Structures are given as C-alpha cells and as structure tokens.
Amino acid sequence: MFFKNLALAVPFFAGASTAMPQTAPGAPLSPGATFSLMALRSASEVHFAGFEAAKGSLLLKLPSQNASCDAGPADHATFFLKDGGLYLYAASATPQQLYADRSGMGQGKLGYTTGAQPAPRNGERTSFALDEANDLTLNGAGFIACPNSIDGAWSVWVSAGVDQPAGNEGCLGISARAVEVSNPNGCLYTE
Template sequence: MKFTALTTLFAAGLTSAAPAPTPSATPSTNVKAFNLMTLRSASPIHFGQVSASKSNIFVNLPEDAQDATCDAKVTNGATFSLRDGALFLYNEDTDEEQQVWVDRSGMGQGNVGYISGGQNPPRNAELTGWTSTVNGDFSYLNFNGAGLIACPAVPEGSWSVWVNAGVTNPGGSEGCLGFNAMVQPTEEPVSCTYS
C-alpha cells in the first residue's frame, strides 16, 4: 500500500515537472516604440528597467543617472524603436536618433553601446540583427537569436547590458546573469536624446 502511494506521488511529480510546450516564436524586426523590462527570477535584476547613459545600456540605473534631454518628464527607463533589425533610442526627429550596436568579436565579447549622429560605430560593431520575438503573450528582444546578459557595473546597483556571445562573464566581470528582455510597447513614447 505504501509502495503504491509513493509510486503514484512520484509519477505525479514527474508529470508536473515536465516542461510545458513552447509556443511557436514569431520574430519581428519592426516595433515603433517600447520600453524593456528584465526578467530573471530571484535576482536583483528581476523586473528591472533598461536605461541608456554615456553611450552604454544599463539595468537598474539609479534615479536621475540616465542624464537624458527629453520632450517630457520620464522615469529612468529608455524608450527604444526597432526598424529593419536596427535598434534605436527613440527620438521623433530621426536625424537625432541614437543607434545601438553590438560587438561580438573576441575583443568585444558581446559589448552593447550606442552611437549618436555623426559618430562611427566601433570597428567590430554590428548594427543590425535585433528582433522582437513573440513567445506566448509577450515579446522578447534578442540579437541574432542570442539572449542578453547583465553584469554588475558602476554606479553601484546598476548592471551593464551585453549580448550573449558565449562568454559567461564578459569584459572580466563577475556575477553576470542572463535575462529575458521583455518588450513593452508604449502608445505615447517620449522623445529623448541620451548622454
């Protein structure tokens, strides 16, 4: 009797632990305006906000550290737009848009940054390859199918954003965490120029 009950409980546990089927993913290379929220359960970056400052992309940047000039008051998060696989910091004046780049070379190790008008990207930078992929009820940002990583940064409490280029702790960082970057479309985006 005990053996049968134990076997039944064990079998039920195996059934409930089986992964749910993954919905088919639909990629998009165009999203007009959106914010990004980081998802990594039981970590300091879970439900984090993605910001831009000093040519870098961050998670959990301290209040007012973003140093952006905007058309209206904004919180500390950046607004992005995605066009034809290129990721931009949202600005209504497309001449003022700042473009996000990725360096997956051996030197860059997945480094992510952005350039302002007239600037050249770093030598090994890639400017296209971003997609927003629908999975279930939500969409997630990735770069050529690779997810994102956050590494502890300065100022304290903030995390720098990298693309997963196969390096667990890029740039000599320690304690980096992979995360899902959930796309949150916004109907009333604020136009900004970031420092």
C-alpha cells in the first residue's frame, strides 16, 4: 500500500517542482550578459524576491519602481557587469552605476548614481562579480536585506560586519542570484 501511494505521489511532486523558481546554479553567465537578481533566503518573506531599483537604492518587494522604461513598466531591475562595475541596464538612458559604502559611516549602504554623479566618499564601484553559482558578491561579501523601507519594501545592503545597518531591525543575510534576461527592458530609475 505504501509503495502504491508513493508511486501516485511521485508524478505529482515531479510536476510541482518544475513550476517553482529554479535556483540551482547553471552555467556561468557570459561576460556582458544582462540579468535580474533574485534574493535567496529560505523560509523568509524575501525568498525568491526580485531586486528593484528606486530613489538611489536597491530594494526587495517594492510595489512599484516608478522607472521610465523603453518597453513599459518593469517589475524588477536589470543589471550588467563591466570591468568589475555593476550597472543598471539602459539601452537609451543615462548610465546608472552601483556603489557600496562599507565604511563605518556607510555600514554597507548599497546605492546607485546617475551619469557623471560621483560615488559617495567611501563608495566602492569596481569589485562586483558573479561566483561559480551566479551569486553576486562585492569583493567576496554577500548581502543583507532589512524590512520597513520605502513603501514597506526591504532595503538591500552589502554585508560590512554590521548585522543591523543604520539601526534597522529584523535584517537577514541573503544571497543575490543572477538570472539571465534575454530581452532586457532598458530603464532610467529614480534618484
């Protein structure tokens, strides 16, 4: 009887697993590939949440980015790496580059600037990379997500040895998995 029930359950679970987001690492993304980022933190509110960009910061679970995009509204931000720098993808807009401030003042602040706007005084721009599992790191450091940000979203920070940056509470360590985007929507994100 046990084996009969198991035989009936296997096709159900096999079909169910294909509908879930695939997070197993695949082949490394090619240089210059465009990608979205997905937060990985099992049994949390942010597990599988896509990264959004708004008001100079990266966020999770933001209701709307309010970005100006080439092909209509975008649910998530699209990125690419170039010479160690991490950029928001824009085919026709002014470039927007990410930075992280891991100093004692910045505590891992992750944000972006537009055009010729300089990074903050201690901002790092050129040590972003994807590892063999397509997880994004900044010079080997991972990321932290903190609740209660803009419109109930979670703010994203670079891990800088501070568990609750800027006095936030309830922060969680996350992995940022890159997922290739074959038809990217270029956007100019709000500052």
